[in-house]
Amino acid sequence: MRAQRQLLFRVTLLGVIAAGFAFVVGGNRPGRAEQPPPASPTQPASAAPAAPVDEPDRLAVEKALAEFAKAFSKGDGKTLAAMWTVKGEYTSDDGTTFRGHAALEKAYTEFFAKSEKNALDVEIASIRFPSKDTAVVEGFFKLHQGKKELAVSKCSFLYAREDGKWAIAIAREWPGDGLMLRDLEWLIGSWEAKREGTTVTTTYEWSKNKTFIRCQFSIARDGQIQTGLQIFGKMPSTGELHMWTFEEAGGIGDSDLTRDGKKWIHAARGSTADGKVMIATNIITPIDADSFLWQTVERSLDGESLPDLPPIKVARVKAKS
Secondary structure (H helix, E strand, C coil), X not given: CHHXXXXXXXXXXXXXXXXXXXXXXXXXXXXXXXXXXXXXXXXXXXXXXXXXXXXXXXXXXXXXXXXXXXXXXXXXXXXXXXXXXXXXXXXXXXXXXXXXXXXXXXXXXXXXXXXXXXXXXXXXXEEEEEECCEEEEEEEEEEEECCCCCEEEEEEXXXXXXXXXXXXXXXXXXXXXXXXXXXXXHHCEEEEEEECCEEEEEEEEECCCXXXXXXXXXXXXXXXXXXXXXXEEECXXXXXXXXEEEECCCCEEEEEEEEECCEEEEEEEEECCCCCEEEEEEEEEEEECCEEEEEEEEEEXXXXXXXXXXXXXXXXXCCCC
16 A cells, blocks of 8 residues: 555646646756956956946946835835926836836826835846937836735836936836746745645756746655756747746656746656656735645546645745844
8 A cells, every 4th residue: 555655646746746746846957157267477467447438327327226126115206207308208027118207207106106015126138228318128027915925027228417417318118928938936035835745845946047936846645755957048039938947857848838827837858767648737816925726637648547635835944044
């Protein structure tokens, strides 16, 4: 009986991993950096490169964006509106455009009245200067609204210098559509789920250039621990999100990722270490910033249907202070 239970656990465990249940831990293990060769005695080391000519302007624009995020997080609509040019315009993620200080202040004030405890981070991807007095910023808004899950959207700014001060002339925001890896940024961190003596622990983190999200996972039961790695990325050939799973015991799986409203759908398939073929549809539904539901349905093992599993709540593991 115990042997049958162990076999069932192993098949279920491998199926879970191959189907994409392991929620992803980022295993960032930097290797030893290569040291540059010493300068030749007959060839002195080159001098440090000079700072770019536009470095002071770049720092000034970065400061202006930091002040923008700070005012937003304080819910200060008046200060925010004053950071724009007189005829500045903002197009929100739903396509609505606001023009001028009065319209901007009104829109921000109404937004803050409906939504408390906002915190905004602006991640800068690039800054370029098409002319002496204009700067184009590309990046991402990261909005925290109370207990809601993190919302990430693409954004761009056109800054103009007026009377020696950088002000926003045009800003646009694009919502996540389920096709950006950034739409999964809310997963970054460590998570844990428990059910019937089984504990699943996962940790997600970005790769160095935020090209991939990496996850290391462990599943513990009856004194046994199974571990593995998952990689989330965007397929260059199709533009679609994809996930690859590698179990330390030898199982391999992959999933196509799509989004249906708040739900993330993983169309998963894989092979256990002993060659069994697993197919499943996994559904992840965010609840708030610190929890989500996971469920696997439409499962099969070597063509034989398996029952759907009930939803399980996954909770964020808070960092110890």
